[in-house]
Structure formats: structure tokens, C-alpha cells
Amino acid sequence: MKLNRDFFNRNCAVVAHDLIGKKLVFGEHEGIITETEAYRGADDPASHAHRGITARSAIMFGQPGKSYVYIIYGMYYCLNIVTEPEGEASAVLLRGLQLLTPPLTHLNGPGKLCRHLGITKQHNGIDLLSDSSFYVTEGIESPEVHITPRIGIKKAIDKPWRFVMAL
């Protein structure tokens, strides 16, 4: 059962928490989401949307349930899902995936995740609610979730907005 718009139309930290254990489908690839991070807008210095709308960050202000793909350090793609009502900048970064399709490995890190799935900038702005091959469905019933500060950033490292599924 595909997650509906209301699931993403909530506070990004709540969505990031609830996405743990859900199943991501991307073409032939399927996997359980094991690690996420929440990013907000003006109140979050670590977010691309911190300084307002730019060509890159505009999607974060848009409709919840859409994909946000950006290039980091010039070579890796990172996959996010837009959350909160239109006009409220926020997104959830997908950092970890337990593959259900070969090679059944655990993808650790947003760059590796996108590289394996074949996600590129052409997958930016896709509506996961209306796409037939790129979406999120129910997965594990009640996974145990660990909450920690976000990693890989230098600002706002105090906010506990990283969510990891317990093994």
C-alpha cells in the first residue's frame, strides 16, 4: 500500500522517523529504509533552503511527497523526499537502505545509495504519489528507531534529526 500525501504532509522530523522500516521502490530495486535525516528551512542552518528559494532548493518549498535530488561535492547524488505543506521548506534525506533485491546488501550513505539505484538529477521533482515505478510503501511493522544528531554537517549539529533502524 503506497504511502499517501498526508504521510509526507507533516513535520519533517516525524516523517523521517516514520520512514524508517518503510519500503522504497525504484524501478527494479526495492529496499527497506534504514537511515534518514530531517532538514528544514529558515530555522535550519544545515539545510539548502536556509537562505530561501534558489534554483536548487525550490523543490523543498513545494508539494510534499516529491523527490529532491541534488549533487554533493560535484560527484554524488543524494535522494530526499519533500515534506510538510507547500510553502514550508523541508525534506527527508535517505541515508541507508537494506536491499530486498540482489545483491541484498545494506547500502550505507546517501551517495552510495543513489549510485546503486541509478538515481540522477533527472529524478529530481518526481511525485512519488503518482509515479508507477518510484514510490514508498508499507514495510516493517514497528521497527525500533534510534535517534541521534545529524552527521556530515558542521552547522546545527545539536538537532536530534537523524533516525536509524536498530538491527
Add this chain to the structure above:
DNA sequence: AACAGGATGCAA
């Protein structure tokens, strides 16, 4: 522990 690789956006 340091760094290369190199798109993007901001300050200058």
C-alpha cells in the same frame, strides 16, 4: 588523518 574530485550557490 588528509585529500581529491568538481556542481552549486553565495560573498566578494
Add this chain to the structure above:
DNA sequence: TGCATCCTGTTT
């Protein structure tokens, strides 16, 4: 035009 950045693989 310069510099920092939501990363990763390779080399000290």
C-alpha cells in the same frame, strides 16, 4: 573569482 559544502574512495 574564490570558497564552503547534507560524500566517498584512495592514499598518508
